[in-house]
Amino acid sequence: MPKIPKVSVIVPAYNVSKYIQDALISLEKQTFSDFEVLIVDDGSTDDTAAVVQKFTQRDSRFKLLEKANGGLSSARNYGISHAQGEYIALLDGDDVYHKDKLATHVARLYSRADVGVVYSASQTIRDDGKPTFISLSGKPVHPNPLLALLCKNFIGHGSNAVFRRCLISEVGGFNESLLSWEDVDLWLRIAATQKWRFYREKRILCYYRVRASGLSFNIAQMQACGEQVIKDASQRSPEIKPMLPTAYAYMYRYLTRLSLQGGDIETARKFIKQALICDKSIFYRDIRSLLTLISVRLSPLAKLAIVHSIGFAKTAKGKH
CATH class of the missing domain: 3.90.550.10 (Spore Coat Polysaccharide Biosynthesis Protein SpsA; Chain A)
Structure with missing residues (x-):
């Protein structure tokens, strides 16, 4: 056997x-x-x-x-x-x-x-x-x-x-x-x-x-999936609801990074604004969040440098 x-x-x-x-x-x-x-x-x-x-x-x-x-x-x-x-x-x-x-x-x-x-x-x-x-x-x-x-x-x-x-x-x-x-x-x-x-x-x-192919992704689809996962988690565990604004802020920050990596600056600005509305404290408690915020605000050349510093997501494989 x-x-x-x-x-x-x-x-x-x-x-x-x-x-x-x-x-x-x-x-x-x-x-x-x-x-x-x-x-x-x-x-x-x-x-x-x-x-x-x-x-x-x-x-x-x-x-x-x-x-x-x-x-x-x-x-x-x-x-x-x-x-x-x-x-x-x-x-x-x-x-x-x-x-x-x-x-x-x-x-x-x-x-x-x-x-x-x-x-x-x-x-x-x-x-x-x-x-x-x-x-x-x-x-x-x-x-x-x-x-x-x-x-x-x-x-x-x-x-x-x-x-x-x-x-x-x-x-x-x-x-x-x-x-x-x-x-x-x-x-x-x-x-x-x-x-x-x-x-x-x-x-x-x-x-x-x-992989270069990993930078081809559907931001709207990723947003929908992220929102669904957070919603499901809050329904399973109602005690986490006070944490939801921070969770959504991190999700919008993540989508901001993906938009930057895809070269869509306008969408990145939209998501960073939503992150700030949800919980602006993540930007002074988390260095990667701060770098993401700065990369949206600075010149194209600085954006490029900071985008490289915060890393590339393998979005084709669902990285988060």
Whole structure:
């Protein structure tokens, strides 16, 4: 009888033939080896599946699952439904793990029964895989994870979390009706149980790729999804309602950054105005918020410099 792996790594993949080899090699190099890798080809039209098959042929831990295109949440849920491991790790097909990623997080989950989700600091890499100067510490803005997640997705991106598979049974999987913010929605549902802790490793153990295609996005769609996620969270947990103005201020600040990155200055001005109306205190309590405000107000050249300093969002993958 085959041994059941401790960890199931879910790798959603859609037209990432250029990048997925790096992602899978980073799994081969893990210092922790008791895992399976479920690569979900979500209806790719390139040769993603062919690249993956090279790994499945040489390592039985790698398995290719193929389905019709349904989006990121659908692919993740499909992979999780086939998972055998006690723990679930998420790795998007264009991102990369540090060699100690799984070992570090599995040790934490094993030693701390109250911890449900573990994650780490992370660093962006360029399209060609070279590191940038931009890193995410993952430090929450509030000690209460529910309140912190309302303001900022401290996990940072979809390739960072490792969590207990039982959480999916408790709160459900990714909401497939959300075209963005789907990861924030899941973390908020877990936080709302008030049963599980989120644990941050300060080491950089994950690298997420900034792709030019990630800058093509629908701001109105992202706003609608963000508003829906915040609304759902407040309905689940009425006690957070006093925090909602601050949550909306952070959401509008985020949309301001995306508008700046897309070169839409007028829309950026609209969103920054809404953020100021909701809660102007975020601009003197949070340096990234202040930089965003300044970038809207300054000359085009200064805007460009500051936009680069605050980082690029991989909006195609629902980064927040």
